[in-house]
Amino acid sequence: MTEIDKKIQKTIPSSKVQRVSRFVKVGAKVSTNYIKHYAKTVLDNDYSGKEELHKENATDVYEALSELKGSALKVAQMMSMDKNMLPQAYIEKFQMSQYSAPPLSLPLVNKTFIKSFGKAPYELFDTFTKEAVNAASIGQVHLAEKDGKKYAVKVQYPGVAESVSSDLKLVKPIAVRMMGLNEQDVNHYMKEVEVMLLSETDYELELQRSQKITEACKHIKNIYFPNYYKEYSSQKILTMDWLEGKHLNEFLETNPSQEIRNKVGQALWDFYDFQVHQLKEVHADPHPGNFIISEDGLLGIIDFGCVKEIPSDFYRNYFDLMIPENMNNEEKRKSVFASMRFIYDDDSESDKQFLDQLFKSMISILARPFHHDTFDFGEAAYFEEIQALAENQENQNILRKSKKPRGIRDGLYLNRTYFGLYSILHQLEAEVKTDSIFFK
Template structure:
C-alpha cells in the first residue's frame, strides 16, 4: 500500500482536495447520463461504485474528521448504496499509512524522542492505519506493545472540516434552521478523540468498571510511554471482529461473542450512564478462546438523566400503547415542539411511533436472535420508506435533543455488529453485573 509523506492540514489545502473530489464526482454523473442516453436501462450501480471510490480516495488523504465521516457512514448499511458501504468500511482500519520518516518526525515532535530511543524494538511500518492515528508494534522489557500515533495537524483541522461538512449535511438530512448545538456536539466529540491523555484516562476507567463482565478483555495502558499524541498499550492477539463474523465460527461461539458485546454496552448505558460511542468492528478483537477484546475508547458519550429517562421510557410497550403518554415523551426528547402545527404533531408522532415499534423490538424481548433477518429487513424497509417520503422532505428535519446523535449512532452500530455476528442473546443478562 502506498505510504503518505504529508497530510493536508491547512483550510485551503483541505478545501482544494474536497473541491477536486467534487469535480471527479460531477464527471461521473456526466458520464452516467451520457451513457444512459444510449442505454436507457443502465442502472446506477457503476455510478455509485465510481463515486464511492473517488470520495474515499479524497477523504483518505485528508484523514482526521473528514475520514471519520466516512467511517461513521460505513455503519449506515440501510441508508447508503452497498458500494459506498463497502468502500467506506475500509476507513475503519485500512487506509494508507504515514511513511517511516514522517512517523519518526511525528514521534520526535510530540514525544521529544525517536521511538527507538524509548522502546527496545519499534516497527517503522504501521500494522493498522485509520482516520485519526495509526498503530505500530514495539517491544519493551520483553512485552509486546501497540503504539498508536496521531496524525499531525488532525486536531487543528477539525473545526474547518466541520464548517465544510455542515452545509452539505443540512441539505442531505433536511436540517434547515437547525441549532448549531448538533454540529458542536460532533465537533466536541472529535476533539475529544484527538486528546490521547483523555483517552488513556477513559480507557483505564472503563477497564476498572467493566472488568467484572465475563469473556471481556482489555489491554493494559502505559502512561509513562504515552503523551497527548501517542498511546502505548499491550499488544493484544486476536482477529478483528469483522474477520470473526465472516469466519466459520459455530453458533455457540457467535452467541458467546455477541452476548459479551451486548452485556458490555447495556452495562455501560444503564449502569455507568457513559459508554463507548464508536461501535465499529475495528475497535474489537476476538481471541482464540472466543473472548471479546475492546481496544479503543477515544469516543465516549455521557447520558444525562433528563435524556436517559424519557429515552428509555418512550420505548416501553406501555408507552407505545398509550399515545398521549408517548406524545408527552416526544416533547421531553425535543422531537415534538410547542411551535409545531397540528399536522406536524400528527406526522412526527406517527412517524416515531412506527420507528420505535420496530427499533425497540430487541430490548423488549427476553431472548433475541440477531441471525434472523426479519428485524434487519424491517429496519431497511423503514429507512427506504422515510427516505422516499415526500411529506418528510417538506418538513424541517431538525428534530430531537443533541444527545440523539451519539446514542442513536451507538444503537445502530451495535445492532449492525450483532447482525454480522449472527448471535442469539439474553437481553437482560447484563443485569447480573449491576450493583
C-alpha cells in the same frame, strides 16, 4: 490483522487552503463523473450505469478523504455504519476507513514522537514496525516490543485536531447531497459531532477514560481489555497492550460455531448494557475495527476515544418509552416526544399525528430486543423491518422538508451506538439473553 492500504502517505494537507482545495478538486471530479454518466444515458438508450457512477464517485471521494484523514474520514466511517444511508459502493469504500486507510510514512511518526518525548520510537522501544499495522481516520497503530512484551502504539495524524471545525464545514454540503438529509438536522447535529471529534483527538483524555471504563467493566464475563501505559503516552500518542485476535470479518471467515458466536454476542450486549445503565457513559464507536476476538471467543475491546456521557434528563426520557405502558400512554408519549423535540407545539396537526406514529414505530423497533428473554439477531425479518422503515419514501420526504431539527443532540451518538451494536450482533447471527439492567 486486516491488510491496510500499502500506499504510504508522506504528507497530510494541513493548512486550510490545502484542505479546501482538495475538497474542491474532488467535488469537480464527482461533477465530471455525473456529466459523463448523463451523456452516456443520452447517447445510449440501453446504458444503465448508475452502479458504475456510484463506484467511480465512491473511489474518488474516499481517496480524497483518506488523504485528508481526520474528521473528514471519520464522517465517512460513521456513514458506512448505516447500511440505509448510502449506495453499497460508498459503504464498501468507506468501511475501509475503519482500519485500512493509507498509512503515514515513518518520518512523520518519528516527528510526532520527538515532539512528545524528545526521542524517536526506536529509543523508547526495542522494536517498532516501520509501517502501520492498522490505519484509521484519526491515527494509525504500530506494533512495538520492549523487554519481550508487545505494545500497540497509536499515533495521531498531524493537524487532525486543528482541522476538525473547518473540515466539518466542508463535509456538510457533501453529506447533505449524498445522503439527502434535512439540512436543519445536519446543522443541529454538527456541533455534537464537533465536540465528540475534538475529544477523540485528545489522547490524554482517552487514556483516562480507557483506564476508568476498563476498570469498571472488568467483571463482565468473556471480555478482555488492554492495559494502558501513561509513561509511553501523550496528547498525540497512546500506548497499550497488544491484543492477539481477529477483527470481526476475519473471525467470521473462520466459520465459528453458533456457540462461539453467541458467546461473543452476549459479551458485547452485556458490555454495552452495563455502560449505558450503570456508568451513564458509553463507548460510542461500535464499529468492527474496535473489537478483537480471540481464538476461544473472548471479546477484546479497544479505542475509547469516542465516549458519550449520557445526561440524566436525557437518559430518563430516552428509556422511559422503552416501557410499553409508557409508550401506549398517549399523554406520557407526547410529553416525552415534546421534551425530546421530536414534535413541536407549532407543528401542524397532520404533521403531529404523522410524526407521533413515525417515532412510536422507530422506538418500538429499537426496544424490541429488550422485551424478550433472548433475542435472535440473526433473524433477517427484524432488520428488513428496520430497513423498510428507514427507506419509506413518505417518511424521508416529510423529515427532509422539515424546517426544524428532530431530536435533541444527545440522541445522535446513543442512537449510533445501538445501531452499531445491533449491526454487529446481526453479522454474528448471535442469539443473546437481552434482559437489561434498566428493567431491574
